[in-house]
Amino acid sequence: MAISGRTKVIAIIGHPTSQVRSPTTVNAELARRAVDAVLVPIDLEPDAVPAFLDVLRHWRNAPGCVVTVPHKSACAGLVDSLSERARQLGAVNLIRRADDGRLEGDMVDGEGFMQALKQGGFDPTGKAAVVFGAGAVGRALLLSLAAAGIRRLVFSDPDTKRLAQLQQLAETAGVASLLSVGAPTDLGEFDLAVNASPVGMGTDERLPFDPRTLPVHAVVADVVTDPADTPLLRAAKAHGCHVQIGNAMSDAQLAMQLAFFGLL
Numbered sequence: 001m002a003i004s005g006r007t008k009v010i011a012i013i014g015h016p017t018s019q020v021r022s023p024t025t026v027n028a029e030l031a032r033r034a035v036d037a038v039l040v041p042i043d044l045e046p047d048a049v050p051a052f053l054d055v056l057r058h059w060r061n062a063p064g065c066v067v068t069v070p071h072k073s074a075c076a077g078l079v080d081s082l083s084e085r086a087r088q089l090g091a092v093n094l095i096r097r098a099d100d101g102r103l104e105g106d107m108v109d110g111e112g113f114m115q116a117l118k119q120g121g122f123d124p125t126g127k128a129a130v131v132f133g134a135g136a137v138g139r140a141l142l143l144s145l146a147a148a149g150i151r152r153l154v155f156s157d158p159d160t161k162r163l164a165q166l167q168q169l170a171e172t173a174g175v176a177s178l179l180s181v182g183a184p185t186d187l188g189e190f191d192l193a194v195n196a197s198p199v200g201m202g203t204d205e206r207l208p209f210d211p212r213t214l215p216v217h218a219v220v221a222d223v224v225t226d227p228a229d230t231p232l233l234r235a236a237k238a239h240g241c242h243v244q245i246g247n248a249m250s251d252a253q254l255a256m257q258l259a260f261f262g263l264l
Contacts, residue, residue, distance in 0.1 A: 011229060022039060081103075114144045216241060
């Protein structure tokens with residue numbers, strides 16, 4: 001579709017943005033639906049985020065922006081209002097601009113992840129899961145997996161402050177009985193193992209965990225989107241596990257994003 005003076009502009013902000021896939025998928029869906037809007041990537045260093053949001057308040061043809069790493073937590077403290085789940089998580093991945101310039105934040109990473117699991121045929125009810133990474137996405141997975149009926153949740157992160165924040169969230173949300181923290185060396189008890197960290201992004205060949213101790217029926221999910229076939233997922237497939245690529249979580253959020261911005 002041709003861009004005109006009436007085209008609505010959505011930004012996706014992150015640092016870097018080279019790995020983001022949303023410009024491809026969102027713009028294809030906007031064109032398919034004949035919606036006069038476009039999504040563009042903006043690579044913002046963290047210090048520039050407050051100034052960008054000030055501009056967004058006055059950007060009349062922008063319904064809002066998508067937020068990716070590492071700005072999700074910072075943006076939660078810069079918007080005017082938060083959904084209840086974004087408030088609990090202290091993070092946003094969507095910001096909507098109201099007609100009066102107020103900015104409203106929401107966080108749908110957890111919903112996207114769960115939708116992708118459902119599409120892949122995995123039911124978390126009564127299962128055990130381990131998540132590596134207690135940042136914004138990890139916190140979102142805590143709430144969504146708990147709401148979906150997971151029986152046991154173990155989180156691992158080298159940052160003790162993040163783990164403390166996660167435990168506080170679990171207490172506030174009333175799901176502390178499901179949660180334990182630590183780095184299990186034997187993953188044989190788990191049905192789902194998730195990398196919710198940037199490990200494996202780009203040219204990083206590290207593994208966030210070794211999937212070879214997982215049972216072969218387990219699902220291994222990665223939130224990294226570039227590359228799609230991360231070192232972790234390659235190792236998990238070689239072991240015989242089912243895998244969920246990071247793009248599955250982002251693709252599952254497509255309709256949620258367009259609806260949030262009033263484009264459906």
